[in-house]
Amino acid sequence: DQQVKQNSPSLSVQEGRISILNCDYTNSMFDYFLWYKKYPAEGPTFLISISSIKDKNEDGRFTVFLNKSAKHLSLHIVPSQPGDSAVYFCAGTQGGSEKLVFGKGTKLTVNP
């Protein structure tokens, strides 16, 4: 039973364009969502998060949008850079819990 789903295993975009990574969830108890980024041979690193009481959070080139009614969130990267090439994991958590529930990840490739 996957509570967090990232249905696109991979995404390829051109440098300078927008990258949009999508994530769906089924657990309506999640009240916080996070994106982690993972380079090969490294552990995931925290990128950006959003509370369920918000619909948008922006940090530089990265923006996360949350649509609670659709149980959907997306990560926008504008403009995309080759250094953004990595695997991006979406995760949800509930009630201040320590437990993160991850999706399978989407591998982003940004072509020069």
Next chain:
Amino acid sequence: DAMVIQNPRYQVTQFGKPVTLSCSQTLNHNVMYWYQQKSSQAPKLLFHYYDKDFNNEADTPDNFQSRRPNTSFCFLDIRSPGLGDAAMYLCATSRGTWGPTDTQYFGPGTRLTVL
């Protein structure tokens, strides 16, 4: 200035032969986690320690055990590895405030191969 260190990075063991994976941290965080990530799957939480308090996930097999002798170190013991236990094992830490800013910091992982 590595913060979460995992040793070894690659571990090969034989079917049924006990194996121990190591994690250490320089962040002085209260919480240490162990995740299992199989190929093309989501990282899955096995258990975590809040200080010395051990918290096991309900679906973690008994074959997996953990020890935390002090704040800095945490070990994952696999008592009788099966072929299905081949995976990347990720260690993570957090302060344990459970708030929105309580980010988890991950180590690079140990890739376990079972022959």
